[in-house]
Amino acid sequence: MTHSVYIIAEAGVNHNGSLATAFELVDAACQAGANAIKFQTFNAERLVTKTTSMAPYQQKNIGVTTSQFDMLKSLELQLEDFAKLDAYCKRQGIDFMSTAFDQKSLDELLTISSPPYLKISSGDLIDAPLILHAAQKNIPLILSSGMATSAEIENALSIIAFAQKKTAVPPSIKEFKRAWQEKETRQSVQDNVILMQCTTSYPAPLSSVNLRTMSAFARDFGVKVGFSDHTNGIDAALAACALGACAIEKHITLSKTMSGPDHIASTEPDEFAEMVKRIRNIELALGSDKKEPMGIEYENRTVARKSLIAAQIIKKGEIISQENIQILRPGNGTPAIYYWDIVGSVSQHDYTPGQPLQEVLL
Structure with a gap:
């Protein structure tokens, strides 16, 4: 990492299915000073049934009621689109990332990109096969904890620990927990996972973000911690940095007035840039934990x-x-x-x- 806090501009589906808009989001993230921009790689047929309803916040933010399948289908980008975005990010000097929502999407993504991290979304924290598949790629993981209990988080970390063993033993909850108790595999998880505090609501009220759970994550699981911010404004992200977050993820949009499920809970480029500036100032102020006179x-x-x-x-x-x-x-x-x-x-x-x-x- 160039900086101690790794700042991810979460473009998600804010491109509205347009590759041209996705390129604009890359430019905005670069100009704002983000370390990475992250999209979402999915195939609606492999993600949701055709009759699944939209989440309440999606209905409210979009202003129409349709199936979740139809909404997601309109927001898909193709693999060749992601290949172009990855190449463009390399030219612009920003890391390209994308959250894959199924194993095939992940495998396809890795044929065109070598991301610094793989992201597991909050909704997939209990998708054991997907987590195991991702953990077997030997790429550091960012694990989002929205909607989860501590027990569910520990289960997910245990799956990642099991993957480190590279064993022929069939996966099971029992074997996952056994792997988590082994010092070497647990240490590997602690070295290679960033656990993100997250509240799955768009936008999330400040009273719901519970930033102190980051300290509990570090204490109970020994992992690096971060914050996936769905609040309006940048106060929560700044507070998370002061509390020790090593990664911040924040949605970015070209305009909050655009139609789509996440725009209203996103930051526009100028606000995102202000967040980056303040995070870097906080880093300077945090300094070292060694007390001695400064020059x-x-x-x-x-x-x-x-x-x-x-x-x-x-x-x-x-x-x-x-x-x-x-x-x-x-x-x-x-x-x-x-x-x-x-x-x-x-x-x-x-x-x-x-x-x-x-x-x-x-």
Whole structure:
């Protein structure tokens, strides 16, 4: 990663089925400073039955009621489209990614692209065969946790752990859990998975995002954590970075007024760029976990700190007492923390009033 926080512009289906719009989204993500742009690779026939209804938020955001199948069919891009997008992203210097929603789509995607991560969507957190298939590709995974319980998350991580074993043992819940308990395979998961806190609602109210779960993920599962943000605005994403997210995913659109299921819960290019700018500022402010004086502080240490100062004439060999010294700025003498060690000792030098003591503790 070029930066510690990996910022993904989630284009998703905001291209509305248009390759030209998809290219515009790539340009917008590049100009905004995103590390990656992510699309969605699916075939409606392999994803949903023809009678499945749209989600309530989709009906509300689109303003029409149709089947989920018909909606998704209108939002498909073809494999050759993704190949063109991947090539364009390489030329533009931004990572290309796409969430695959079935095994065949994933395999096809990997014939035309070498993404830095594979993304498992929240809806597929319990699709064990898809997770296992993805984990066997030996590409780092980003796992989204929307709608999930902690137990379901652990099951998904266990599947990924099982994949690391490269065993001929048939997959099963029992074998998944066994793999998760093994130190080596668990460590591999922890090294290669980013677990994203996510609330599956578009847009998601701020009161529903529960960013503190990222700390619980890190504590309970030992994985790297991130945040897939579906809220309006950028406050939640910024807070997630301050709390330790190593990846941020945020929807991007050319205009929130466009027709489609996700535009209204997306950021327009200028807002996305502002988010990136602020995340980079937060990274600078977070700095290191090692506490030591910063370079710019050294010039202030002498004038801001206090040292032991002669309050009156002190002769070499004279006893230093509470009466003949005081604690004042500047801090270029014997540090004030040694007050009690110095009081009662024999002065090693002659001092005039106002002169910083230069006593060496014996």
